[in-house]
Amino acid sequence: MVTRTHSRVSGRRPGRWSGLLLACALLAAPVAASGGSILGLYGGENVGTAGAQFLRIPVGARAVALGQSYVANAFDGAAAFWNPAGLMHTRRQRSLFFGHTEYAVGIDLESASYHWHRQNFGFGFSAGVLRSGEIPRTDEFHQEGTGQTFRADQYQFGFSLARSMTDRFSFGFTGRYYQENLDEFVVRSVLMDLGVLYFVGVGDLRVGFVVRNFGTEMRPDGTPPAIGPGYTASSEFQSFSAPTSGTFGVAYTWSLAERIGLLTTADFHHPTDYSESFRTGLELGLDGRLFLRGGFETNRDEGGMAAGFGVQLARDGWDIRLDYALSDMGAFGTIHHVTVDLAPLGRERRRP
Numbered sequence: 001m002v003t004r005t006h007s008r009v010s011g012r013r014p015g016r017w018s019g020l021l022l023a024c025a026l027l028a029a030p031v032a033a034s035g036g037s038i039l040g041l042y043g044g045e046n047v048g049t050a051g052a053q054f055l056r057i058p059v060g061a062r063a064v065a066l067g068q069s070y071v072a073n074a075f076d077g078a079a080a081f082w083n084p085a086g087l088m089h090t091r092r093q094r095s096l097f098f099g100h101t102e103y104a105v106g107i108d109l110e111s112a113s114y115h116w117h118r119q120n121f122g123f124g125f126s127a128g129v130l131r132s133g134e135i136p137r138t139d140e141f142h143q144e145g146t147g148q149t150f151r152a153d154q155y156q157f158g159f160s161l162a163r164s165m166t167d168r169f170s171f172g173f174t175g176r177y178y179q180e181n182l183d184e185f186v187v188r189s190v191l192m193d194l195g196v197l198y199f200v201g202v203g204d205l206r207v208g209f210v211v212r213n214f215g216t217e218m219r220p221d222g223t224p225p226a227i228g229p230g231y232t233a234s235s236e237f238q239s240f241s242a243p244t245s246g247t248f249g250v251a252y253t254w255s256l257a258e259r260i261g262l263l264t265t266a267d268f269h270h271p272t273d274y275s276e277s278f279r280t281g282l283e284l285g286l287d288g289r290l291f292l293r294g295g296f297e298t299n300r301d302e303g304g305m306a307a308g309f310g311v312q313l314a315r316d317g318w319d320i321r322l323d324y325a326l327s328d329m330g331a332f333g334t335i336h337h338v339t340v341d342l343a344p345l346g347r348e349r350r351r352p
Helices: 002-009 018-034 061-065 084-089
Strands: 094-102 108-117 121-131 152-164 169-182 185-199 206-215 245-257 260-271 277-286 290-297 305-315 318-328 334-344
Touching (some): 061 277, 061 305, 061 318, 061 334, 084 108, 084 152, 084 169
Antiparallel strands (some): 094 108, 121 152, 185 206, 206 245, 245 260, 260 277, 277 290
């Protein structure tokens, strides 16, 4: 949590160039929001060219409620999905994370992770599955359905490594196996994430950067089905690129009163198959137990608003955080997210 990361850096004198980093971080937000074209890359010209969009669905209710501005805030079990460098800054050395998303049109997304870290090294395992449910099969002669169904389930399994070079700088890597089962066709790929996290030395100000889902092009196994007389079927399926993205984030917690803090966070997000967006979020922490959150993402065709809350408590030797979020998907309605993060307490915190 933010309270833990603050204790790691408070009381230290800023570095010689931390003021410059702070100024750059504060200036980055309005610049990114004003245009989104400063990178001059090709994302907006390649809409719809990347596959495996399941990997773009956000994991973790806290991340969703903060408008997905999470690259500099991933200090829980969701770090394996957002920024593996954050595994070195979780509130406990070990934790279990479980998430459920009630997505649109009856689709459910389940996610889970486990991580462990010591002073300078950490690792984690993560998994996710998208369950499509039974989809009616149609063809050119039965547009209302043939009476048969098929599924389009998708899976991911990841292994993360993280290391702290100093008490302020850490980096991480996640290798991920992805598989999509679309009826009898299967898509497989190996992807990776690379992330860094740096605490500037001014309060708990930190900046993060991550490249997610970097890998080779994907292609379904097997051969394309016959398409009827008069047409020549291709000998193999067309390949498509991975849903790679790069995100820069900055976050800072303001002390409003004793045991009341306001987290402000912002990300600049650049996918390779869409134009850039600016993400921002707020989290009001009350006594380290209750957290109220809201967030927004720009440049969305549908929705963009999100909100939620979290409760943190200690029970029977466990540090427990429960989070809930809802996000607006426009014509697709409201999406609900629920997560739980479990971490064993140290012996000094256990009840007799």
